[in-house]
């Protein structure tokens with residue numbers, strides 16, 4: 634399975650590179666409570682900035698209780714250089730209290746996941762809860778900008794990809810002493826920080842290169858400057874032409890346009906595109922063509938009097954293009970897609986949908 638192979642490759646790569654970024658919480662003997670508490674500082678703050686202040690913030694703090702025993706003003710002063718000290722202290726406090734709670738009321742006794750319990754604490758958002766759940770050995774799919782960029786380039790759908798990757802990683806052996814799914818997600822974060830840049834990525838040194846949809850099979854990297862949402866590099870395209878009769882019942886008073894109000898015939902050229910996740914027939918274009926025809930038949934049927942002409946009533950090119958986009962969404966979900974409808978191959982409308 635490709636996703637299992639990706640998880641294994643990331644795990645192996647992480648075991649060789651986990652200290653490259655010199656993040657102090659990656660130290661082999663780093664106390665697990667500090668590794669958890671630092672997640673409260675990492676939300677919305679770049680890792681190198683946190684790394685530079687790590688020893689100062691956690692000076693003398695090995696366990697969560699030591700953090701909670703610090704004077705509240707002292708806690709704020711320690712994290713102040715990172716900005717938003719009140720919010721960050723709240724987050725670290727919550728993690729420290731959650732660690733206490735986990736000892737007194739271990740996970741698994743009640744029907745709740747680590748993410749569900751952690752998100753109930755003030756200051757712990759979905760991303761931080763996800764990272765902590767991974768540290769506790771559970772499955773979770775935290776998504777930040779790096780995960781979004783790497784996942785959308787490798788697969789097109791970052792949220793689904795990271796969830797499947799974590800599931801696969803849960804079956805692996807730990808390489809550095811931390812839970813294997815945590816290691817694999819950290820590897821993705823590292824790929825995002827050190828290989829998969831917004832521009833000019835270092836694909837030749839990326840452990841995901843073999844599976845990455847953004848890398849062409851001939852080795853040429855397309856590495857699009859994706860911002861935060863998936864964008865399509867390639868669309869499967871299909872077309873369908875049919876004769877149809879329509880009219881514009883609400884045509885304007887303008888005498889020169891009044892002929893549009895009476896039924897008239899065109900050959901409608903319908904062309905659609907659906908984003909694909911890889912460039913080797915992920916969507917077979919003949920299947921797509923059948924769907925396009927099926928959508929037209931589903932709306933207008935086969936014309937009773939003529940084998941080719943259909944009665945479109947008051948449907949405009951814009952209406953038809955919007956209808957096709959909606960029907961494509963029912964089959965292909967949130968993928969970027971477009972539809973162009975031209976009367977007699979000349980003039981018409983295009984609709985486009987992207988996240």
Ligand code: SF4
Nearest residue numbers: 829834836839842845
């Ligand atoms: S192969 Fe290139 S584009 Fe794909 S994830 Fe790696 S660095 Fe990013």
